[in-house]
Ligand SMILES: C[C@H](O)[C@@H](O)[C@@H](O)[C@H](O)C(=O)O
């Protein structure tokens with residue numbers, strides 16, 4: 001239902017913060033290309049005239065967050081003074097304004113820093129909408145009539161794969177059995193897999209210890225980083241396979257380390273360890289390369305996964321159309337928020353590709369759980385072969401953290417998109433002024449930032 005009482009919903013402030021956590025110290029989150037990530041985000045707070053708030057973020061790896069923060073400041077003009085109800089009543093038009101402004105689009109379009117910045121603001125708007133409706137975000141999406149939900153999507157560039165009318169028809173058809181699915185979800189949650197066992201910077205001892213820990217927590221699917229040295233990869237993946245046994249599932253993630261032929265050759269050497277998928281084998285822009293890898297690895301029973309750095313719905317469209325991805329990993333902050341993510345889910349559904357969202361970053365688990373739960377109740381109607389990534393870091397910093405029990409995400413109950421930080425977290429981890437950062441500069445754990453980074457302060 002569109003919001004009828006607009007009073008007080010004028011957006012009067014947009015605050016943005018550079019928030020960073022020192023995860024590189026323990027190698028947490030490290031992979032073949034991101035060897036020392038400090039899990040970070042550009043964190044947006046929107047305020048309305050009647051003091052409602054919307055919180056949204058986009059994930060980053062440390063340096064570079066200052067650039068996203070500046071881009072978000074440049075986007076302020078599109079939001080300030082707008083009534084949130086007017087935005088939601090014609091969200092696709094607002095989406096076009098912020099992602100395709102005549103001057104700003106030159107620094108995109110619909111990709112890179114510009115799109116990350118737009119995503120943070122759009123995520124905050126979706127959070128605000130769910131808070132106004134007093135529902136968790138997934139439930140807001142489930143309760144929206146298909147016409148209203150689809151009205152938030154910009155179908156430009158994808159209409160040869162899916163049209164507005166087709167999307168509405170599909171969503172209407174899938175209403176059948178929704179009540180039973182809601183019940184199943186609330187009683188059973190949604191399956192998760194863990195990436196926490198095999199970050200690139202972890203020793204074999206740590207990997208084996210963590211495999212046991214996550215086995216005991218009920219996990220059946222384990223993801224490991226690969227891509228620096230093939231002999232190391234065989235050894236590390238064997239450690240995992242030995243710990244988890246043949247009955248559990250191993251996935252590997254190269255984070256774009258290889259050329260196309262290199263990816264094929266490397267994966268043939270890991271094939272005896274029976275990985276379910278190789279994630280991001282090569283450049284996230286190489287659609288045909290992914291297709292070649294998919295075709296070459298099919299006889300080995302290895303699928304290709306990807307999407308965490310897929311810039312927008314157009315690239316997703318090509319990956320899905322060309323058979324380049326067997327597992328579609330939408331990311332809640334890389335593309336233009338839920339407006340664009342819905343389009344990707346709809347295309348994946350139409351082209352029969354399973355969505356297993358990416359969540360290796362701050363706040364991503366919190367967000368993607370909502371999307372995948374909506375998908376289960378309203379679109380795919382299936383959890384079969386689908387998993388939400390679970391990265392066991394930084395959840396304690398959120399006021400409504402995701403909850404994973406017995407390797408299943410429990411459906412969020414509180415209103416919003418689950419990405420509000422606890423106030424003390426901002427005092428401690430805002431970069432570079434937060435008390436934790438000041439302490440780490442003082443004891444030389446990290447060098448003080450240079451002048452360019454101080455532009456944000
Ligand atoms: C730098 C990050 O931790 C990535 O390694 C992470 O997002 C990863 O690719 C994943 O799939 O979780």
Ligand SMILES: [Mg+2]
Pocket residue numbers: 253255279280308360
């Ligand atoms: Mg990955």
